[in-house]
Amino acid sequence: MAIQTVGIVGSGIMGSGIAEVAAKAGHTVVLRSRKQETAQAMVAGLEKSLAKQVDKGRLSPEDRDAVLGRVSATDHIGDLAGCDLVIESVVEDLEVKRALFAELDDVCKAETILATNTSTLPVVEMAVATRRPDQVVGVHFFNPAPMMSLVEVIAPLTASEATVEAVTAFASACGKDPVQVKDRAGFIVNALLFPYLNNAVRMLENGTASRDDIDAAMKGGCNFPMGPLALLDLVGLDTSLSILEALYAEFADPNYSPAPALRRLVAAGHLGRKSGQGFYEY
Structure with a gap:
């Protein structure tokens, strides 16, 4: 039609x-x-x-x-x-x-x-x-x-x-x-993208590198326009948490299990750009 x-x-x-x-x-x-x-x-x-x-x-x-x-x-x-x-x-x-x-x-x-x-x-x-x-x-x-x-x-x-x-x-x-x-959870883009974003949060939690260095590395090393933590802030941390929860519910893959730091930020109301604070302050 x-x-x-x-x-x-x-x-x-x-x-x-x-x-x-x-x-x-x-x-x-x-x-x-x-x-x-x-x-x-x-x-x-x-x-x-x-x-x-x-x-x-x-x-x-x-x-x-x-x-x-x-x-x-x-x-x-x-x-x-x-x-x-x-x-x-x-x-x-x-x-x-x-x-x-x-x-x-x-x-x-x-x-x-x-x-x-x-x-x-x-x-x-x-x-x-x-x-x-x-x-x-x-x-x-x-x-x-x-x-x-x-x-x-x-x-x-x-x-x-x-x-x-x-x-x-x-x-x-x-x-x-x-x-x-x-019709599978995450479709193409989010099914591939969110394990990467989630693992960036875990890397920050584990102290492997600082927030700024993680984002700078992915921009400079992979030619991405934005680092993973800045991208999470843009998407919205509450939205990102919901996506990861839906992916984990469907596939039970540990890569989809939301990092604790992400849960804590959402619980605190730090949702990224839309709230003025997430991994960065705006």
Whole structure:
């Protein structure tokens, strides 16, 4: 099916970023949050992002206005009824997501594809919460969505080939580079990335090297743009902990068992950049 109207559920930075990507690609976008003020705040964030691009000469004022004209905000889930694709980007809690998918299933037209932006959780668990499991997939954008080129398209056992291909085509139309992956915890990127990040925390705990030297070594020795501890702060330590817990629950691999220091920082409310303090202070 041709995807023209896209619904985004969730008021965080990922929801706003995906909305920007879809609207720039010419899609009509409906942003839904539980409160109208947070939905409007997402639009305000989008306006700010586009304004910066205009100031830097990357976007014309006319194109900015056209993008904004394709985006609307709402606190009413019924306004998603006519969307061809709905992407949820709410909290990484399986029960919350399952309840949302059941609600979307009741609200949306029969043809609507329902997608999750989860980074780790099993997509099939959300699919079976609906009466359309063949039309449920994962579509994992990376943060910041407007800048990152990769999108993981996750196919649970229940998804039809037509659904997977439609969402892959949508990601390509948005200028992204989609890869298809089976529904296993962590998919491709996080399954490979988080053992590395977790072991960097263990190395810091063990006193092998300092925080700054660990990050400098991986930047200078592997040509990574950011060291592992700084990257954990960017991702969010609470998000990182949740991803590791989900990976360990599925695979029982010691490399996925969260380092104690990571747990302690999250317990203290030191969540990285978003809280102003993590492995670094901001």
